[in-house]
Amino acid sequence: MKYIKTVCTITPDNSVNRDLLTAALGEIGYDSFVSEEEVFEAYVQSDLFDVSLVENGSLDFAPLYTVETQSEEVPDQNWNQVWEQESFTEMVIADQILIRAVGPASDSDYPYQIEIVPNMSFGTGDHETTATILEQLIALDCADKTILDMGCGTGILGIMTAKRGAKHVDAIDIDAWCFDSTTQNSEINGVNQVIRPILGDATAIPEDALYEVVLANIHKNILLQDMPKYASVQITGGLLYMSGFFVEDVQDIRLKAESLGYVYRDTYENQGWAVVLLEKQ
């Protein structure tokens, strides 16, 4: 599958505007981002790319910022190399989880180590949403639990629950790269007996499934649309963690969840991004 790289010049360029632009690009199919120093690049599968949605000020967000773009097709292999070699080495979450690119083990005694080959997939832990959910998983009782990781990306969240003792994880993503990435990462981390990667959207959730924990780090519109499906496969007392939206979107997410029989438990904030925790009644 071919990808389009869109290089964005944001004026003014700051982290808030980059986050807003990331969310806007996510709405139109972009699934991977490189945000470093002077660089902001976004990647979309070429069959989802619509030039009219990115050029001639289409991405401007008045009065906050304007965006100039340059888009080009990128061969898969080159893009993988860029991602794996230049963008990701290792990072630590809450002094407990070391996430690192595959290679020689570093000399560390963190309780959890996760090796990740990103393979054009989101989920190395460096995004606030991933990091915040991982922090919550450190203390979550996963032992013998059945878990759904919706929008699994690299599989990182499901892998963490498996390392915390989960019995079974369905890891679902709409993107074939993520399916492959989750398959590969599950094997590398020795949890492929626990994790079942599934390609698809919420309609791919197995009909007879029942989950104690659902993790869904996607984005607001998908969550609002698919939450009824999550509710239908979640046991009473089960927990639903959702992210991929901003703090100002929490109320909309909460109201929808409450209408489906969830009770609001908490919101965890990180740089304007939110993770909401709900419990099924």
Ligand SMILES: C[S@@+](CC[C@H](N)C(=O)[O-])C[C@H]1O[C@@H](n2cnc3c(N)ncnc32)[C@H](O)[C@@H]1O
């Ligand atoms: C923000 S990333 C999250 C990745 C990983 N779970 C993490 O927390 O880092 C969102 C993922 O959701 C996937 N996705 C987007 N729309 C989806 C849908 N309707 N159903 C399932 N997955 C979807 C994307 O391909 C992407 O891998």
